[in-house]
Structure formats: structure tokens, C-alpha cells
Amino acid sequence: MAFEELLNEVGGLGKFQILQMLLAFPPLMMVVCHILLENFTAAIPGHHCWVRILDNDTDSGNDTGTLGPEVLLRISIPLDSNLKPEKCRRYLHPQWQLLHLNGTFPNVTDLDTEPCVDGWVYDQSSFSHTIVTEWDLVCDYQSQKPLVQFAFMAGMLLGGFLYGYLSDRFGRKLILRWCLLQLAISGTCAAFAPNFLVYCFLRFWSGCSAVAILSNNSMIVVEWTRAQSKAMVISVITCATGIGQIILGGLAFVFREWRTLQLVVSVPFFVFFLSTWCLVESARWLIITNKPAKGLKELKKVAHRNGLKNAEATLNMEGLRETMKEELEVAQTNTTLLDLFRTPKLRKRMCLLAFVRFANTMPFYGIFINLQHFGNNIFLFQVIFGVLSTLARSLLFIVMNHMDRRPTQMLFMFLVGISILANTFVPQDMQILRVTLGSLGIGFIAASITSYSVHSFELIPTLLRAKASGLELMVSRFGAALAPLLMTLVVYQPILPWIIYGVSPIIAGLVVFFQPETKNLPLPDTIQDVENHKNFLRKVNEKEAYIKVTKL
Template sequence: MAFEELLDKVGGLGKFQMLQMALIFPSLMIVVCHSLLENFTAAVPGHRCWVHILDNATVSDNATGILSPDVLLRLSIPLDSNLKPEKCRRFLHPQWQLLHLNGTFPNMTDLDTEPCVDGWVYDHSLFSSTIVTEWDLVCDQQSQKPLIQSLVMVGTLAGGLIYGHLSDRFGRKLILRWCLLQLAISGTCTTFAPNIFIYCLLRFLSGCSIAVVIANNCVLIIEWTRSQSKGMVLTLVYCALSIGQMILGGLAFVFREWRTLQLVVSVPFFVFFLSSRWLVESSRWLIITNKPDEGLKELKIVAHRNGMKNVEETLNLEGLRVTMQEELETAQTKTTMFDLFRTPNLRKRTYLLFFVRFAGAISFFGIIINLQHFGSNIFLFQVIFGVLTISVRCLALYPLNKVGRRPTQMLFMFLVGLSILINIFVPQDMQTLRVILASVGIGCVAASQTCFSVHQSELLPTIVRAKASGLDLLANRCGAALAPLLMALAVYLPTLPWTIYGVCPIIAAPVLLLLPETKNLPLPDTIQDVENNKKFSRKASEKDFYIKVTKF
């Protein structure tokens, strides 16, 4: 925790931190587009079977020209239970006798039908092309769409675990730059995918990079920010992610062809890769990984950019070794993922944070996968949700800094669960009220995610923080994978999935009481800092902490 003293000397929130955020935020905005891309590139338009007498231009013009398309459709496609044309079956032969029924509807089960053996006709009014229309991912092949989305999530999970470990070993900046380049290449190549198999492989590789771009960017800025400003900085980070949602809605509205949209959100990462060379590696990480010379060099760069004068006299290797003696001694031992579970306090924090993130992910994705309640204008909704989450995250900053991390997060998680549970009892025809409650849930989920990220970064030590981020991603993706599966329980009881979505965050809220409050506390750097946390009184003033940190 002694690094806070060094950070105060070089500037904990100044010109350098602003420049660092300016380099980081554009990539955060566009990487969100990649994580939500299938909302548009894999959109399922209206479709029906291709039929000979209606869709063959020669036959339609010569033999049946006196009949309107609507009549031909009625003769060729059976109606479903909602009296809409079936999407996946057609009559084996045109049913000419239906011309004489004068608006009545016969028993369609008595008529011979067949699958869409000649393909499908798609409604291109909303999208000129999607992967669904290109590779016919409908009817018997419709299960491939959620499989693709799952592969992206599995990719983020694998990337978080693998690259999280590598980030703690080789540095945040190096792995971030590699993932920016990987995302640029895999995303651009996806544009030219010739078949669904290649598309899935490339999207998996993109998913491996998405989580690391977000996590390492956050870690790079947090480890250069003083304790009192971490809440504000992380709120700005999450606002950048929300702006990315809005950008995606606008881009998808302009570029309706999936390959064009894929290319537009991928090419910028070549620019982000080049600009990332000006990012500064975390001095905190360099010092605790036994690279004090390099860490000192970065500290001097930061001091210069922040306009801190005469710091060269106090910033020297001998002073650094005295100030961070305990951290440098700990740095002699290499860490692994298992170090998160070796000591009692860190193990407790890891388990509790895993559970809270898992419960929050279930409720978040439980709402997201049912956005059809809002209607069909998905471009507008994408922008609205971005604006909504920005607003709530900014509002959450005040209680986060004034009241504390735990009570603020508990409040938002309770509101998430309450809004979902109340919605269970709202009739389907009261759409406005249902939209309002769902919007409250989405906004509170966004706010609780911001609070969680701030709290988590302050609970876990620098030496294993990137590894812990990978484990956090595992919890998030497990919740994301379970949320859609819970909808299968609606067969037994329609309200059961929603009850689970609502109860999970309410159960997780009091669990936060088992974690320490971290408002205005310095970041722990070593595992020993976490284990010795009891010596830091939760009610101690900021001055008390300064005295304890600088005792070295």
C-alpha cells in the first residue's frame, strides 16, 4: 500500500491520467460494439418458405398474373396459431380450394405440408443482409445462432483466464497491445468469412481479446489513480462503455449489411494498436514484480507530465526501496491463480466477489435477452439504453464516494431484483409500465456493475489483480450462460425464470456485508496487505491511513 505515497508525489490525478484516459476511452467504446455485434449482424428477419408459384418470376407473371401476391401466399403457406404465415413449412401443393372459403380458416392439420426444401424468402426492410439470411440459420438451423453467441462468451472467458495470467506475468501494456492487434485482425477477417465454421472460429478469437481490452485498460488507469479518485475514474470508464452502446446503434442504423458493419467496427483497432504505444505501463506492477528500475523510470515520466517539480531529488532507487521494502521482498515470489485461494482473507474475498458477480450477471442477461418487450426498433433501443446507463452510472458516483461502496452497491442490487419481481405481476397489455420497470432494472444493473468494479479493484492486491479479473470474468460468463437456460423453466411455470432473475441480486446484496468497506483506502499491492487488513480500521480517517502507509 506504500505506493500511494509515491503516487501522491508524482500526481494521482493530473494531466498524465487525463492523457492516459484519452488514449484508452476510444478503444473501450468500440470494443463494446464487438461484444454486442450479434444483436444486429445475427438479427433474424421475417421469413417464409420459397414457393414456386409466388417467387418464381416467370411462373408468377404468366400463369398466375390475375391473382395477387397475398392470395398466392394463402394458397402456398399454412397459417400458424396466430393466423400468421408459417415460417418453416409450406403446402406440398397449392391449395386452390382455399380460394372459395370467403375468409374462413379450415383445419390446416388435414392438409399436407413439407419443410422449406427450396430455401426461404426474407424480409430485407430492416437489414439488407445478416449471417442468418446468408447461411439460413432459421427453422431447423436456428439453434446455431445462440451457439455463435455462446462461442463469443466462451472466447471472452478463455481470453480472460489466459491473458489475465499473462498480464500479471508480462505486463498490462504488452498483453493489451497484443489483444488490440488480435481483435483488429480477427475482426477484419470475419468480414470475409466464407462459411459459418470460419465465422465461428474468428468470432471466438475476437471474444478472447474483447475481455482483455476492457480489463487491462481499466487496470492501467486504476493503478495510476489515487484512492480518492478511483470511483470517478471507473465511472467514466463505464460511461465510455455505455457510449459504445449508443455508437453501435447508430452504426447499425447506417450500415444494414452485416459484413460492412463488421468491417467498420474492426478496422479502428489497427489505429488503437498503434496509439497504444504511448500508454505508460503500470509502475505499481513493475515494482511489485521486482523491476524497481523500470518502475522508477515510469514514475519520473508521470511526474514530468503532471508538472511536478523537484521530484527527481526524492524519486530515487534508494528511496523507492525504503518506501516499498515489504512489496519488493514479496516480489521475489512468483504468483499463480492458486494464490487467490491460499490465504484466508484473500480466499474469502475471492469467493464472495465471485458469487456477487455471478448473481448480478444472471439478472443483467435475464433482462437483456427479453428486450422484445420494447418493440421492434432495436436501433433506437440500443441508443436509449446507452443514454440510460450513462445517466444512472453518473448518479451512482455521489453515493459511491459519500456513502461508501457496500451500501451503494447493495441499494442498486436490491432495486434490480425488486423491479424484476414487480414486473411479474404487471399484465402484458400494460406495456408502458413494463418498459419503465425493465428500464429501472437495466439502469440499476449498470450502476451496480460500476460499484462492483470499484469495490473489487480496491479489495484485490496488485500482484494478482489481473488474474482475479480473469476469475471475475468466469463468474460473469457463467451467469450469462445460465440466464438463457433458465427460460426453459417457463414450460413448467411462466413466472419461475423471472422469479430467479429477481431473487438472485436480492440474495447477493447482503453478502456484500461480509466484505470490508474500501472507501478512501489505498489499493493493496501484496497478498500480505490483504491479510493484514484488520490493522486498518474501517472508520479511520484518510489522514490515519496516510500515516500508516508512510511508516516505511
């Protein structure tokens, strides 16, 4: 709370904060491209077995003249249950007798077939090259494709723990710079990966850095922002993720070859790494970690950039130590991840936050799986998804200006659940209504995740914020992993997964009620601020009353 007084002196929302947001926006947009990259680089195009007769445009030898590709395909590849060419088997020998049969014919299942021993032919109408066509991750090898996304998610799990701890230990800016460079190197190298295992390892390494770029960029900006403007700033920052999805759809449409697309979304991170020299380390973190001299230096730098020369002249070490006396005393002790659960009120906040994050993430990926209702054009699909997310996050700021944190979050989580449950019982032939409800669900869940981000920032003390962010991201990855697994329940009851997706955010919305309200309150800096929440509120109220009396 005390830091809020210093922040008001140097400017809580001025030119400096706007510059910080502008610097944070591009890497946030592009890191989303990395998270969703396998939607395009690992796309599975149409395919069938390669057979020599299709390449040679062979004459039949049966007085039928030169045969076209469709006819050659018919005599070389059997049809599946949908009367489409089989993807994983071919006839042992060309079946010339099939040329003389019209319509359906009997006993074709008795014809000898074999696996695709010579490889596959891929449809290149949508993608010229993907990792699936590069390393033939189809048929008996199709189970290897999910390993890529799993490797990236596993990297995010490890990165959340590792870089969350390092960010609280060595600073937001240092770890952010390292992770930007790490993602630039690993992403660029992935574009030249010689084999599948090397590619998976590089994607794992990219995932480690991606999670820290998301969290540290946001922390640096928010910890320099006054209490009244935090909701607006977080809403603006989260819009970057929606814009990133739109950008990815456009880039994937232009660059259809996976190595080129991988390179295009990775090289900009070298530029982002160089641009971080303009970033200013969080003075809030510096002071809380017993580095008051460096914190004072950064405060003066911010006052200068905001044009407050008087504040720059009056800031001194004595005044800082007096203002932050309690925080500096606490700073003498080191913290660990276990400190998030040592004290009762902070432990309660963390457990409730973890459950809400999990319940938010699971239906998000559940809806994402069902987005084929938008059509077969996955490029347009990606853009629509990004537009809906960006629009919802933009409108959320207006709602949060008129409502407190808890009712806002509860409202959108209830709307997420209701839209999913309603869609569950809409007949399949009512496509327009299903698409509309699915679109509303996407918008509501984007708004719900953003309102959660605002509330969680305001509930966790600065001393442990990076560690808590890493833990929350880990919980969200579990939700992301569970979402597709729930779809296996359709063998028992087709609507069962969707009922779970719909009920979970409604239950989590009720859980939000047990969290404290934080609207317009300063960020807590220490564990004591959380545990002595009533005293914290009393100090805030006394300060506001004093300001009002002074103005009168």
C-alpha cells in the same frame, strides 16, 4: 500502500491520468460493440419458403389474370396458428382452390406440405443481409445460430484465464497491445468469412481478446490513480460501455449488411493498437514484480507529463527501495491463480466477490431478454438501453461520494431485486408501468455493476489483480449463460425465473456486508496487505494523522 506515497509525488490525478482515460475510452466503447454484435449481425428477419411461382409472377391459367404476390403467397405457403405464412413449410403444389374461399376454410391442414427444400425468402426491410440469411440458419438449422454467441462467450472464458495470467506475468500494456491487434485481425477477417464454421472460430478468437481489452484498459488507468479519485475514474470508464451500446445502435441502423457492420466495428482497432505507444505501463505492477528500475523510469515519465519537475528530479532508486521495501521483498516469489485461495482473508474476498458478480450478471441478462417491452424497433431499443446504463453510471459517482462502498453496493442490489420482483407481479396489460420498472431495473443494475467494479478493484492486491479479474469475468459468463436457461422454468410457473432474478441480487446484497470497507483506502499491493488488513488500516491512519499534524 507504499506506492501511494510515490504516486502522490508524481501526481495521482493530473494531465497524465486524463490522457490515459482518453486513450482507454475508444477501445472500451468499440469492444462493447463486438460483445453485442450478434444482436444485429445474427438478427432473424421474417422469412418463408422460396417457391418458383413467387419469382415468376406467373399467370394462373384459371382465367383469373395476373396474380399479385400476396395471392401467390396464399396458394403456395400454408398459414400458422396466428394466420401468418408458415416459416418452415410450403404446399407440395399450388393450391388454386384457396383463391375461391373467403375467410377461414376447412381441412387446409390435410393439404400436402413439404419443408423448404429450395431455400427461403427473407424480409429485407430491417436488414439487407445477416449471417442468418447468409447461411440459412432458420427452421431445422436455427439451433446453429446460438453457437456464434456461445463461441464468443467461450472465447471470453478462455481469454479471462489466459490473458489474466499473462497480464500479471508480462504486464498490462504488452498484453493489451497484443489483444488490440488480435481483435483487429480476427474481427476484420470475420467480415470475409467464407463459411459458418470459420466465422464461429474468428468470433471465438475475438472473444479471447475482448475480455483482456476490458480488464487491462481499466487496470492501467486505475493503478495510476490516487485512492480518493478511483471511484470517479472507474465510473467514467464504465460509462464507455453504455456509450458503446448507443454507438452500436447507430452503426447498425446505418449499416444494415452484416459484413459491412462487422468491418466497421473491427478496423478501428488497428488505430487503437497504434495509439497504445502513448500508454505508460503500470509502475505499481513493475515494482511489485521486481522491476524497480523500469518502475522508476515510468514514475519520472508521469511526473514530467504532470508538470512536476521537482518530483522528477528527486525520484531515485534509493528512495524507491526504501519506500517499497516490503513490497520488493515479496516480489521475489512468483504467484499463481491458486494464490487467490491460499490465504483465508483473500480466499473469503474472492469467494464473496465471485458470488456477487454472478448474482449481478444473471438478472442483467434476464432483464435484457425481456426488453421487447420497449417495442419492435431494435435499433432504438439498443440506444435506449445504452442511454439508461450511461446515465445510471454517471449518477453513481455522486452517490459514492456521499456513501461508503458497502452500503452503496447493497442499496443498488436491493433496488435491482425489488424492481424485478415488483415487475413480476404487475399485470401484462399495464405496459407503461412494466416498461418503467424494467427501465429502472436496467439503470439500477448498471449502477450496481459499476459499484461492484470499484469495490473489487480495492479489495484485490496488485500482484493478483489481473488473475482475479479474469476469474471474475469467467463467473460472470456463467451467469450470462444461466440467465436464458432459467426461462425454461416458465413451463412450470411463469413467474419462477423472475423470482430467481429478483431474489439473487437481494441475497448478494446481504453478502456484501461481510466484505471490508475500502473507501479512500490505498490499493493493496501484496497478499500480506490483505491478510494484515488491521495493520494496513493502522498504517493509513498513522499516515493521515502525521499529515494533519504537519499541516498544523
